[in-house]
Amino acid sequence: MSHTEPTRIKTLKSPKGHMLLGHLPQFNVPNKHQVLERWVDECGDLFKINFVGKVFVVSARPSFNNVLLRQRPEVFRRFSKIDEILKEMGVIGVFNAEGDDWKRHRKPIAEALNVQNIKRFYPVLLSKTRTILKKFQGYSENQSVVDVQKEFMAFTIDITTEIAFGHKLDTIRNKGDRFQKHLEIIFPMINSRITAPIPIWRFIKSKKDKALEASLKSIESMIYQFIDDAKVRIENNKSLYDAPSNFLEALLVGNKNKHFTDKEVYGNVFTMLLAGEDTTSNSISWAMFYLSQHPEIVTKIREEAYECYPNEEVPDTYDVLVQLKYTNAVVQETIRLKPTTPQLYFEANRDTIIEDIEIPKGTKIILQNKVAQTNDNYFSAPDSFSPERWLQECPMHKNHEPSVIKTFGGGPRYCPGMQLAITEMMILISTLCKHFDFELAVNPEDIVEQFEFTMFPKNLMIKFKAIKNSL
Numbered sequence: 403m404s405h406t407e408p409t410r411i412k413t414l415k416s417p418k419g420h421m422l423l424g425h426l427p428q429f430n431v432p433n434k435h436q437v438l439e440r441w442v443d444e445c446g447d448l449f450k451i452n453f454v455g456k457v458f459v460v461s462a463r464p465s466f467n468n469v470l471l472r473q474r475p476e477v478f479r480r481f482s483k484i485d486e487i488l489k490e491m492g493v494i495g496v497f498n499a500e501g502d503d504w505k506r507h508r509k510p511i512a513e514a515l516n517v518q519n520i521k522r523f524y525p526v527l528l529s530k531t532r533t534i535l536k537k538f539q540g541y542s543e544n545q546s547v548v549d550v551q552k553e554f555m556a557f558t559i560d561i562t563t564e565i566a567f568g569h570k571l572d573t574i575r576n577k578g579d580r581f582q583k584h585l586e587i588i589f590p591m592i593n594s595r596i597t598a599p600i601p602i603w604r605f606i607k608s609k610k611d612k613a614l615e616a617s618l619k620s621i622e623s624m625i626y627q628f629i630d631d632a633k634v635r636i637e638n639n640k641s642l643y644d645a646p647s648n649f650l651e652a653l654l655v656g657n658k659n660k661h662f663t664d665k666e667v668y669g670n671v672f673t674m675l676l677a678g679e680d681t682t683s684n685s686i687s688w689a690m691f692y693l694s695q696h697p698e699i700v701t702k703i704r705e706e707a708y709e710c711y712p713n714e715e716v717p718d719t720y721d722v723l724v725q726l727k728y729t730n731a732v733v734q735e736t737i738r739l740k741p742t743t744p745q746l747y748f749e750a751n752r753d754t755i756i757e758d759i760e761i762p763k764g765t766k767i768i769l770q771n772k773v774a775q776t777n778d779n780y781f782s783a784p785d786s787f788s789p790e791r792w793l794q795e796c797p798m799h800k801n802h803e804p805s806v807i808k809t810f811g812g813g814p815r816y817c818p819g820m821q822l823a824i825t826e827m828m829i830l831i832s833t834l835c836k837h838f839d840f841e842l843a844v845n846p847e848d849i850v851e852q853f854e855f856t857m858f859p860k861n862l863m864i865k866f867k868a869i870k871n872s873l
């Protein structure tokens with residue numbers, strides 16, 4: 403039997419870089435995901451880069467990425483810098499926990515976000531959808547140009563805070579906009595710190611660092627208010643010990659049995675906000691980016707809405723929502739073409755080999771998932787926005803490999819909020835298409851991908867025109 407030697411990282415290809423600084427100058431830009439995409443074009447789907455001598459492997463190869471994602475938490479962990487930055491901000495939660503500790507954090511989160519709970523909380527989604535519908539009817543009457551990204555973020559904030567923490571905010575009607583303002587400061591700063599080559603803020607604090615500290619303080623006091631409110635609810639209603647009514651209560655009841663410290667409860671509440679807001683609202687914005695340029699697709703979504711809930715403003719039950727097959731195809735197609743999380747960062751806990759690549763302990767690996775999602779090996783006409791490809795009867799469905807889509811990650815640490823995110827996307831997209839025609843208020847070329855904490859359509863402005871008798 404012949405044994406082939408594994409491939410060593412130092413033999414992998416590398417894009418052109420600076421002699422001393424390596425690839426740092428090229429990577430030290432806001433849109434890192436696009437730099438990675440260019441490098442995949444230059445070097446293929448597996449290559450190495452270095453930042454002042456520190457080596458990173460970049461993989462855009464689905465088979466490699468699948469193995470890595472599945473071997474967590476044992477063989478691979480998240481990039482340790484993520485943990486360092488989050489801990490520095492006082493966040494200890496499921497996203498940055500590792501090993502057995504991660505298992506302890508993951509369980510209540512996964513339960514809180516399972517399908518039964520999404521069904522249970524569907525009335526909250528309905529009420530928030532009705533509120534935003536009213537607001538958009540006002541925009542239509544006034545012929546306003548709408549910054550949809552901001553509006554959708556308010557929608558996701560209100561939903562998460564109510565279903566996960568039992569706290570009713572009214573960000574959509576601008577009553578909780580303080581909360582949104584702070585999150586808008588915090589998200590991009592987390593991203594810029596995680597990817598900063600030198601932690602300058604530990605020596606000199608810029609204006610932005612000071613604003614971050616102030617926002618973190620405000621969010622912290624608001625989250626501790628949620629926690630205190632939940633503690634009072636539990637004290638006043640002992641049945642919540644056995645049957646907590648939301649995620650926060652579940653953590654606190656566990657806390658009585660010493661499962662979670664107050665700091666960990668805080669960290670997980672923060673994590674839910676961090677992981678669930680921008681990702682979902684920006685995905686809805688990307689859907690609107692396409693829909694505002696494809697009225698024929700809006701018409702199909704509307705026809706489906708009339709068929710499935712002819713006499714209701716919104717898809718009024720979860721059972722109705724799951725009948726919206728075409729709307730679901732629109733969501734899947736958006737997530738394929740515009741993953742708001744285009745790359746993920748990991749580190750090897752021990753020496754290992756994936757495929758034939760030798761990976762020593764400590765190797766840092768960036769997974770670039772978007773390239774495969776838009777590759778003609780896996781999808782016909784991969785760059786076109788064609789929701790039909792998701793329907794069995796479509797000829798495009800023949801060359802269709804959804805397993806390469808890693809917008810929600812993969813393996814045991816895949817996104818536990820996926821179902822909630824898809825539900826939020828579907829209910830809002832179906833409702834907006836039922837009631838409005840819309841068009842871009844800017845040139846499509848002026849709308850660009852921007853990566854801050856997640857990838858979003860910068861400059862996306864839309865005009866909504868109410869259709870007559872939408873009921």
Ligand code: HEM
Nearest residue numbers: 496497677678681682685743810811812815816817819823
């Ligand atoms: C379109 C919307 C969303 C996208 C694209 C997204 C994407 C992701 C990705 C890529 C990961 C990393 C997965 C991995 O390491 O394999 C993740 C993790 C996570 N997401 Fe989401 N997410 C979305 C919505 C949500 C929502 C709505 C919530 C909850 C309210 C949520 C909560 C989480 C949590 C708690 C984790 C950490 C899981 C762990 O480490 O075990 N996400 N998400």
